[in-house]
Amino acid sequence: MGTNMQDEFLGTIAPGYEDSEEWWAESVRPHPDAPNVIIFLLDDVGFGQLSQSFGGMVETPNIDRLAANGLRYNNFHTTALCSPTRASLMTGRNPHTIGLGSHSLTAMGFPGYNAIVPDSCKTVANYLADAGYLNYALGKWDHTPLYEISQVGPFNRWPSGEGFHHAYCFMAADVHQLIPVMWDDHHPEPYRESEHLDIDLADRAIDWITGHKSLKPEDPFMMLWASGSMHSPHHAPPEYIEKYRGRFDMGWDVAREQILVRQKELWIIPENTKLTERIPEIPAWDSLDDEHQKLYARQMEVFAAQLDHVDHQIGRVVDTLERIGELDNTLIFVTADNGASGEGGLAGKFNETYVLNGLQAPFEASMRHYDDWGNADTYPHYHAGWAMAGNTPFRYIEQSEHRGGQHDSLVVHWPNGIKAKGEIREQYHHISDIAPTIMEAARAEAPGAYHGIEQLPFDGHSMLYSFNEGAAPNVKERQYYEMFGNRAIWADGWKAVTLHANRMPWELNKRLPFEHDEWELYNVEDDFSESTNIAAEYPEKLVELQEMFDEEAWKYNVYPLHDDMVTRIAKQQDRIFGERTEYVYYAPGAVRIAEKASAPVKNKSHNIVTTVDLQGDEEGVIVACAA
Numbered sequence: 165m166g167t168n169m170q171d172e173f174l175g176t177i178a179p180g181y182e183d184s185e186e187w188w189a190e191s192v193r194p195h196p197d198a199p200n201v202i203i204f205l206l207d208d209v210g211f212g213q214l215s216q217s218f219g220g221m222v223e224t225p226n227i228d229r230l231a232a233n234g235l236r237y238n239n240f241h242t243t244a245l246c247s248p249t250r251a252s253l254m255t256g257r258n259p260h261t262i263g264l265g266s267h268s269l270t271a272m273g274f275p276g277y278n279a280i281v282p283d284s285c286k287t288v289a290n291y292l293a294d295a296g297y298l299n300y301a302l303g304k305w306d307h308t309p310l311y312e313i314s315q316v317g318p319f320n321r322w323p324s325g326e327g328f329h330h331a332y333c334f335m336a337a338d339v340h341q342l343i344p345v346m347w348d349d350h351h352p353e354p355y356r357e358s359e360h361l362d363i364d365l366a367d368r369a370i371d372w373i374t375g376h377k378s379l380k381p382e383d384p385f386m387m388l389w390a391s392g393s394m395h396s397p398h399h400a401p402p403e404y405i406e407k408y409r410g411r412f413d414m415g416w417d418v419a420r421e422q423i424l425v426r427q428k429e430l431w432i433i434p435e436n437t438k439l440t441e442r443i444p445e446i447p448a449w450d451s452l453d454d455e456h457q458k459l460y461a462r463q464m465e466v467f468a469a470q471l472d473h474v475d476h477q478i479g480r481v482v483d484t485l486e487r488i489g490e491l492d493n494t495l496i497f498v499t500a501d502n503g504a505s506g507e508g509g510l511a512g513k514f515n516e517t518y519v520l521n522g523l524q525a526p527f528e529a530s531m532r533h534y535d536d537w538g539n540a541d542t543y544p545h546y547h548a549g550w551a552m553a554g555n556t557p558f559r560y561i562e563q564s565e566h567r568g569g570q571h572d573s574l575v576v577h578w579p580n581g582i583k584a585k586g587e588i589r590e591q592y593h594h595i596s597d598i599a600p601t602i603m604e605a606a607r608a609e610a611p612g613a614y615h616g617i618e619q620l621p622f623d624g625h626s627m628l629y630s631f632n633e634g635a636a637p638n639v640k641e642r643q644y645y646e647m648f649g650n651r652a653i654w655a656d657g658w659k660a661v662t663l664h665a666n667r668m669p670w671e672l673n674k675r676l677p678f679e680h681d682e683w684e685l686y687n688v689e690d691d692f693s694e695s696t697n698i699a700a701e702y703p704e705k706l707v708e709l710q711e712m713f714d715e716e717a718w719k720y721n722v723y724p725l726h727d728d729m730v731t732r733i734a735k736q737q738d739r740i741f742g743e744r745t746e747y748v749y750y751a752p753g754a755v756r757i758a759e760k761a762s763a764p765v766k767n768k769s770h771n772i773v774t775t776v777d778l779q780g781d782e783e784g785v786i787v788a789c790a791a
């Protein structure tokens with residue numbers, strides 16, 4: 165790490181050793197007070213779900229313990245989707261600045277959307293590596309273009325290219341938690357069964373942390389611990405599922421009311437916060453018959469079980485830090501990448517891949533999996549009604565730029581750097597603010613140039629000022645948002661927002677001209693939940709904010725807007741393979757070739773030819789195509 169260049173040799177060299185003088189470059193050392201850093205990043209977890217310390221209904225004693233001994237930020241925002249949030253988290257820039265305005269799956273050949281993070285925007289891990297940190301990535305890594313995910317890379321956009329020295333990851337939006345498909349650094353791990361991937365991730369984190377502090381006790385590390393929980397598939401050990409049996413029979417409407425009460429009791433939301441109206445597309449719980457209520461309650465029981473379980477795994481890592489005396493010197497963040505996900509649609513799904521094909525799973529098909537919901541034979545997602553409840557008190561869900569999609573809970577724990585215990589912070593912050601915060605905590609400067617390439621400054625602002633100054637005013641002045649045409653701008657306590665085409669996340673094919681979108685206006689200073697649209701009362705304010713959005717959109721590569729997601733996905737593959745029509749795969753090396761890196765066979769005629777050398781009694785699949 166960080167050794168100086170040999171061409172600065174300051175000793176002397178003569179033909180003989182006796183007349184020469186040795187000289188050693190000094191290694192770059194981290195600041196003696198630089199903390200370890202761990203980001204526990206959960207997936208698709210709503211503001212009202214992350215922990216009981218934010219009013220959630222699931223037992224999360226370990227996250228609660230960190231909250232009680234640290235800070236809770238109640239005005240923290242993400243990008244409303246996995247890929248952009250994760251890239252913004254790593255780089256400290258707005259997602260469109262770095263080509264990740266949307267998911268890398270839906271990339272387009274424009275600077276805001278090409279899914280190619282420019283070399284002028286290296287990550288906090290890159291910078292910390294040069295400042296003497298060792299960096300570890302675990303779990304979900306979801307912003308590498310899928311066609312670059314194979315043994316032959318390129319690896320610039322893998323964890324290794326983004327500054328992580330070791331990685332044990334699944335390079336996708338989600339993974340089977342019980343039969344995980346993992347990459348061990350650049351190597352595909354053989355298929356295997358797991359008791360639960362979150363256990364493996366905690367085990368690996370504990371191995372790495374204890375090894376690191378045994379071998380280099382003085383050197384800090386940074387770890388991204390990005391569980392696939394609570395993204396679909398919802399998988400949990402049976403004893404955890406059993407624990408939650410019957411706890412959600414009240415349904416999502418009553419759940420929202422109960423969460424709201426707890427949030428107010430905890431002072432997590434202002435006393436005058438109004439519960440937003442139920443999303444009209446989602447049925448009232450009381451309108452459902454017993455059979456539907458039974459299945460949908462079960463879906464939430466499994467979700468709760470998995471959240472409880474991942475909290476336990478976070479606790480194992482935290483306990484290890486405590487055991488080796490590193491907990492006080494570790495800056496810990498716990499948050500999620502976006503609000504709760506409604507991609508389960510209006511029935512939930514025993515198999516998530518329905519949604520990827522724009523389909524709803526028939527209720528009867530899901531009901532057949534009632535007993536095994538959450539085990540290895542299912543790949544389930546819950547009804548969008550539970551996502552709505554998870555985002556209490558906000559409106560809408562993941563992908564929307566209303567607060568339901570992008571307002572997330574954040575816990576920060578760092579006894580050496582934060583005096584307060586259990587306090588709430590209300591300053592407005594964004595996922596791009598975490599990287600600058602880490603740099604400031606590490607007492608490291610973001611470099612003007614990285615390995616000879618000039619760096620753009622962070623778009624984000626460090627949050628460190630607020631650690632010990634609870635009443636400090638906002639340092640952010642404005643923040644734009646855009647996701648699949650959903651747009652918003654926050655500035656000085658106001659927010660203008662539009663849900664493009666009124667599209668729900670389970671409606672993949674819905675399109676509409678952008679000029680038809682209706683913008684709403686909220687005074688979020690007084691109306692925390694965005695419950696009362698006051699666009700008609702303040703038309704000039706709305707225009708002012710729309711113009712500000714336009715200004716930010718040009719500044720940060722948000723244009724052009726394009727809402728045809730199906731075509732965007734398909735064009736990616738056409739572009740990658742061009743005119744190539746023949747693909748030959750050789751045994752034994754051609755393994756783990758992901759769909760986007762393999763021969764494109766969808767929507768086109770094709771032949772598959774294979775040579776099978778049979779010995780006699782073999783059985784098995786020769787070719788399979790899973791939808």
Ligand SMILES: [Ca+2]
Pocket residue numbers: 207208245246395501502
């Ligand atoms: Ca997500």
